[in-house]
Amino acid sequence: MPTSSRHHWGTDMDLNNLNNTYFEKGTGLKLYNWLLEHAKTYGFNQVYTSKINGRTGYNMEKWHWSYMPLSEKYLTFYNENISYKDITGFKGSEQAKTIDVIKNYVNGIYFW
Numbered sequence: 001m002p003t004s005s006r007h008h009w010g011t012d013m014d015l016n017n018l019n020n021t022y023f024e025k026g027t028g029l030k031l032y033n034w035l036l037e038h039a040k041t042y043g044f045n046q047v048y049t050s051k052i053n054g055r056t057g058y059n060m061e062k063w064h065w066s067y068m069p070l071s072e073k074y075l076t077f078y079n080e081n082i083s084y085k086d087i088t089g090f091k092g093s094e095q096a097k098t099i100d101v102i103k104n105y106v107n108g109i110y111f112w
């Protein structure tokens with residue numbers, strides 16, 4: 001949804017494949033295991049993890065990684081400056097408040 005994607009901040013990226021199954025075997029698994037072990041060292045975090053512990057929003061995305069030193073600042077700025085009056089002007093924008101996109105999606109992330 002426009003105004004709610006972390007990709008717009010320039011701090012988040014998708015790697016290699018947009019399918020979790022790619023990261024469950026072969027090269028994808030090797031890459032994913034490396035990321036789980038080392039990404040934090042370089043400031044990266046998988047923000048869309050399993051929702052088993054109550055995380056809300058997007059389903060698990062093993063391909064989506066966020067550069068936390070910057071994205072944490074952007075999230076703070078977002079929460080202090082963006083409200084539902086800013087999420088307008090496109091088809092579907094009327095659903096933003098219904099699904100509580102700010103609380104459930106923009107803030108529905110896993111922190112280390």
Ligand SMILES: [Zn+2]
Nearest residue numbers: 007013014064
């Ligand atoms: Zn992504």
